[in-house]
Amino acid sequence: MKFSSQEEYGLRCLLRIGKSKSPNGLTIPEISDLEGLSPANAAKLLRTLRLGGFIEATRGQSGGYKLAKPAEEIIIGDVLVVLGGRLFEDDFCNFHTGIENICTNTIDCSIRSLWRTIQTLVDSVVLKTTLKDLLGKEEDVKVLVNSFIEESNS
Numbered sequence: 348m349k350f351s352s353q354e355e356y357g358l359r360c361l362l363r364i365g366k367s368k369s370p371n372g373l374t375i376p377e378i379s380d381l382e383g384l385s386p387a388n389a390a391k392l393l394r395t396l397r398l399g400g401f402i403e404a405t406r407g408q409s410g411g412y413k414l415a416k417p418a419e420e421i422i423i424g425d426v427l428v429v430l431g432g433r434l435f436e437d438d439f440c441n442f443h444t445g446i447e448n449i450c451t452n453t454i455d456c457s458i459r460s461l462w463r464t465i466q467t468l469v470d471s472v473v474l475k476t477t478l479k480d481l482l483g484k485e486e487d488v489k490v491l492v493n494s495f496i497e498e499s500n501s
Contacts, residue, residue: 350427350431351430351431353392353395353430353431354427354430354431356382356384356388356392357392357395357396357426357430357431358423358426358427358430358481359382360378360382360384360389360392360393360396361396361401361402361421361426361478362478362481362482363378363381363382364378364402364412364413364414365414365418365421365478365479365481365482366482367413369411371405371409371410371411371413372404372405372410372411372412372413373411373412374410374411374412375389375390375393375412377411378393378412392430393412395429395430396426396429396430397412397415398429399425399426399429399430400415400416401414401415401416401421401425401426401429402414402415403415414478417479418477418478418479418482419477419478419479420477421477421478421479422473422474422476422477423473423474423476423477423478423480423481424470424473424474424476425474426478427473433466434462434465434466434469467499468496468499471495471496471498471499472492472495472496472499475495476488476491476492476495
């Protein structure tokens with residue numbers, strides 16, 4: 348299982364904006380340079396994040412990208428959905444039917460149960476994690492994530 352580069356780089360761009368101390372925000376060239384992305388790729392990711400309501404853009408000489416709301420109100424699970432979607436959606440089986448009209452395992456599918464369980468575990472972390480949490484130190488985030496996992500297991 349892999350997260351897409353759009354999700355990875357999109358989160359990195361959002362974190363970069365969240366860390367910025369510039370009152371005008373960051374420009375596409377600045378984000379591109381800081382994250383090692385092409386300007387076109389950075390622009391695409393920023394557009395997606397803006398349309399998702401996580402950042403806002405100001406045009407002009409002193410323009411740039413800033414958070415659209417406080418970091419503690421930006422839920423990482425919501426960001427991931429906008430950037431690429433969930434790992435497992437309820438209609439997942441409709442898209443994996445092979446050459447048949449419906450999946451041959453529709454009645455009793457242990458694989459579907461596995462994907463649903465993994466999605467539940469992922470949700471137990473990403474739907475409780477905010478951008479503010481990710482702006483902290485790596486060790487603090489690790490402790491927080493582990494507490495979410497322990498909480499979901501009890």
